[in-house]
Structures are given as structure tokens and as C-alpha cells.
Amino acid sequence: MSDHRIELTVNGQRLAETVEARKSLGDFLRGDAGCTGVHLGCEHGVCGACTVIVDGVAVRSCLMLAVQADGAEITTVEGLAKSDGSFHPVQQAMRDCHGLQCGFCTPGVLMTMAALTPEGGHAREEELLAAMSGHICRCTGYQGIRRAIRQLAGKNDAAAGAHA
Amino acid sequence: MKPAPFDYVAPPTIAGALETLAEAGGGAQVIAGGQTLMPLLNLRMSQPFILVDINKTAGMAGITHDGSATRIGAATRQAALLVDAELAAKQPVLVKAARHIGHHQTRNRGTVGGSIALGEPAAELPATSVALGAELEVHSLRGERRIKAEEFYLGPYMTTIEPDELLTAVHFPLWPAGTITVFREVAQRPGDFALVGLVGALHVEGGRIARAGLAWFGMGPTPIKARQAEQALLGQAVDAVDPARIADLAVSDTAPFEDHHATADYRRRVGQRIFARTLSEALNEKQPA
Numbered sequence: 001m002s003d004h005r006i007e008l009t010v011n012g013q014r015l016a017e018t019v020e021a022r023k024s025l026g027d028f029l030r031g032d033a034g035c036t037g038v039h040l041g042c043e044h045g046v047c048g049a050c051t052v053i054v055d056g057v058a059v060r061s062c063l064m065l066a067v068q069a070d071g072a073e074i075t076t077v078e079g080l081a082k083s084d085g086s087f088h089p090v091q092q093a094m095r096d097c098h099g100l101q102c103g104f105c106t107p108g109v110l111m112t113m114a115a116l117t118p119e120g121g122h123a124r125e126e127e128l129l130a131a132m133s134g135h136i137c138r139c140t141g142y143q144g145i146r147r148a149i150r151q152l153a154g155k156n157d158a159a160a161g162a163h164a
Numbered sequence: 165m166k167p168a169p170f171d172y173v174a175p176p177t178i179a180g181a182l183e184t185l186a187e188a189g190g191g192a193q194v195i196a197g198g199q200t201l202m203p204l205l206n207l208r209m210s211q212p213f214i215l216v217d218i219n220k221t222a223g224m225a226g227i228t229h230d231g232s233a234t235r236i237g238a239a240t241r242q243a244a245l246l247v248d249a250e251l252a253a254k255q256p257v258l259v260k261a262a263r264h265i266g267h268h269q270t271r272n273r274g275t276v277g278g279s280i281a282l283g284e285p286a287a288e289l290p291a292t293s294v295a296l297g298a299e300l301e302v303h304s305l306r307g308e309r310r311i312k313a314e315e316f317y318l319g320p321y322m323t324t325i326e327p328d329e330l331l332t333a334v335h336f337p338l339w340p341a342g343t344i345t346v347f348r349e350v351a352q353r354p355g356d357f358a359l360v361g362l363v364g365a366l367h368v369e370g371g372r373i374a375r376a377g378l379a380w381f382g383m384g385p386t387p388i389k390a391r392q393a394e395q396a397l398l399g400q401a402v403d404a405v406d407p408a409r410i411a412d413l414a415v416s417d418t419a420p421f422e423d424h425h426a427t428a429d430y431r432r433r434v435g436q437r438i439f440a441r442t443l444s445e446a447l448n449e450k451q452p453a
Contacts, residue, residue, distance in 0.1 A: 001169030021172035044203035134267030
């Protein structure tokens with residue numbers, strides 16, 4: 001078993017660590033980088049809870065090795081809100097629309113939403129809905145998530161229907 | 165749910181990767197996107213002593229076309245298939261199949277070569293390569309060889325690739341302009357493993373079927389070419405095709421298994437229905453005047 005020196009950026013912060021070859025990116029982010037918002041559910045790529053953004057795209061952090069992230073730029077749920085605590089639009093939409101219940105799947109859902117919502121623009125509703133097939137919400141709170149997606153797509157009736 | 169320990173190398177060149185594979189004598193496993201392999205490692209169904217990561221190996225990714233085929237580098241991401249207008253025009257079947265591979269998040273990492281080389285029987289790309297008559301470009305220190313996709317698969321996750329060989333690219337032949345696309349997949353949810361799937365292409369000339377390439381996925385231990393159905397279709401006038409009869413022939417080439425999602429009989433019945441319906445729709449839609 002080999003150890004490897006990796007350097008990567010996590011939520012804007014430069015990290016240099018030595019990792020065992022078999023360590024998953026998800027375990028590295030939780031255990032070494034302190035990003036406990038990365039939730040490991042199934043650990044075989046089915047549930048989507050561990051989704052993070054690697055070099056601009058949403059990926060499963062349980063299906064990637066930490067050593068493979070050498071040189072990568074990673075964003076986890078901890079990196080979404082601004083430093084003053086104000087929400088990222090995807091967080092705001094999920095809050096407005098009651099898009100979470102127990103919250104276990106939420107960090108992964110947020111990262112897919114963030115990857116597919118252009119900065120300062122609207123998400124494409126169909127694309128985002130299709131990408132949600134990669135997430136399982138065991139509370140089955142999908143309707144709130146769907147409303148949040150409508151809000152991100154610029155459909156203003158979404159928040160109004162939050163309590164329906 | 166943690167992999168057994170292994171060593172790891174990320175060779176910058178194909179030659180370096182081939183040397184490691186040759187030295188390892190069967191104990192190495194190539195990793196690209198890892199979207200099929202990582203679950204197998206996490207579940208300890210695969211326990212290599214060294215992983216050879218080809219993500220940063222030069223010359224492994226990219227899509228090029230020549231007069232007769234499209235060459236897709238093995239480490240090309242599945243997501244790259246969906247944003248390429250030229251590919252969509254030249255390989256419409258491949259692009260249609262790619263939309264059904266896993267999820268958005270797994271396609272961002274998963275590769276064309278990884279899916280084809282590992283040979284999950286319910287996966288879209290192995291069956292697509294068999295249906296379209298693709299050739300696999302394989303390298304080792306001993307040299308290069310080409311393997312026909314239809315001769316590549318031996319069983320679930322078992323192929324004719326040797327332990328010292330690396331799949332470097334897949335060559336999909338260009339089908340004539342106007343080729344009819346055939347694709348249908350039945351799964352419990354979008355992105356789940358297919359219970360039954362059908363993929364292929366038909367080319368019609370002068371009202372008759374001049375070329376047919378059809379394959380099943382999720383209908384046996386490997387992707388399965390629907391040879392009897394292809395033979396029966398060749399030369400047939402489009403108006404004279406009896407979809408139900410061809411579908412019966414196609415199903416008779418399959419060897420579906422039973423698991424906790426579906427019985428073998430269910431797979432055969434659904435397969436017969438979707439084959440007949442998909443064939444009928446495909447021929448009616450594109451039938452030349």
C-alpha cells in the first residue's frame with residue numbers, strides 16, 4: 001500500500017497532505033479536510049449524498065480516490081455560502097421551498113444544483129430535474145426539491161407554493 | 165466499505181502504463197473514471213495490488229473522425245459524448261445511449277473505455293459497441309491488436325483482454341447517413357441498471373433493410389447480439405417486416421437471469437414487447453417514401 005503527497009484546493013483553501021492510495025476523496029474531505037458536510041451514505045455511488053464539485057463539475061466523492069484529486073479544485077457544501085454567512089442561491093431556494101427534511105441528502109443535492117446553476121443566472125429546469133435522478137432523499141421530500149429547482153429556473157410561483 | 169490496500173501509480177505515458185501492467189503479472193487493475201470500479205473496490209469484489217490510473221496519461225482521451233470510423237479515446241468522459249455536435253451527427257446511436265448511462269454526476273467522471281472494458285452486462289456502452297460493430301484498440305508491450313466488440317465479452321465483467329493489455333480507444337464504424345436509431349431501456353428509475361435494454365441501428369436502401377446491427381443489454385451474462393433478428397431483417401422490404409416475429413427471434417438469442425429486480429421470464433416478455441414496439445416505431449418513423 002502506497003502513500004502519496006497531494007496538493008489540492010478545498011473551498012478556496014490550499015491543502016497539502018499525505019494520503020493512503022485507497023482513501024476515497026469523500027473520506028479525505030471529511031476526515032482530513034474537516035468538511036463534515038460531505039455525507040457518505042452508500043459508499044458505492046448510488047445515493048448521491050457525497051456529491052461535491054471537482055474542477056467545476058458535480059461528482060461522487062465516494063467514487064474517486066483522494067490521490068486522484070491531486071491538483072484539483074474542490075467545492076463542498078461548506079464553500080457555498082459567502083464569508084458573511086449569506087446564502088448561495090441554491091441554499092436560499094432550498095430554504096424558501098422547504099427542500100429538506102432530515103438533511104442527510106441535502107449537501108449532495110445542493111452541490112449538483114450549484115454545479116448546474118450559472119452564477120447570476122437561471123438553471124435549466126429540465127436539466128436539473130434530470131440530474132436529480134442521481135440523488136436519493138430517503139425522507140422522500142422530493143416535492144420541496146422540485147419547487148426549489150423551479151425557483152432556480154426563475155419561475156416565481158415556486159416560493160408561494162412552499163406551504164401547499 | 166473501504167477498499168483493501170493497494171499501491172497506486174499514475175503513469176504520464178501509455179508506455180509507462182504498459183510497463184506497469186506487464187510487471188504486475190495480472191495483479192494490476194486499470195482505473196479511469198472509477199464509476200464501475202470504485203464500487204467493486206469498496207465492496208472488495210476487486211482486490212488488485214496495484215491500481216494504474218490513466219486519467220493523466222497522455223493520448224488517452226479525445227474524439228476524432230476519419231472517413232470510415234469515429235475513434236474515441238478510452239479515457240474520454242461519458243459526459244463529453246453529450247456536448248459534441250459532430251459526434252451527435254455521425255454517431256447518433258452512441259449519443260442516444262450515452263444519455264442513459266448512470267447519472268449526470270457519474271457521467272462527469274465515468275469513461276467510454278472504462279464501461280466497455282469492464283463489461284457490466286446491463287451497461288449501455290458495451291451493447292452499443294457490439295450492436296454497431298465497434299473495434300477495440302488494445303495495446304501491450306507485445307504490440308497492438310484490434311478486437312471486435314462482439315467477440316470481446318465472455319461473461320459478467322469477463323472479457324478477452326489480457327492482464328498486460330490496455331484498452332486505448334474504441335473505433336465505432338460510421339453508418340450511412342439516414343441510419344435509423346434503435347434504443348429502448350427499461351429500468352426501475354432513470355439511472356438504475358437496465359432490467360432490459362435494446363440498442364442498435366438499421367439502414368434502409370430502396371425500401372429494403374440493407375444493414376442491421378442490434379444488441380441487448382441486461383438480457384444475459386454479456387451484451388448479446390440479436391443475430392437471428394438481424395439475419396431475418398436483412399433484405400426485407402420495410403413494409404413486409406413483422407415486428408412481433410422478429411422480436412421473437414431476437415428474444416430467442418438471449419439468456420436472461422433472475423435477480424431480486426426481475427425474473428428471467430419477465431425480462432423475456434418485456435424484451436419481446438419493447439423489441440417489437442421499438443422496431444415498428446423506428447421503421448414507420450423513418451420509412452423512405
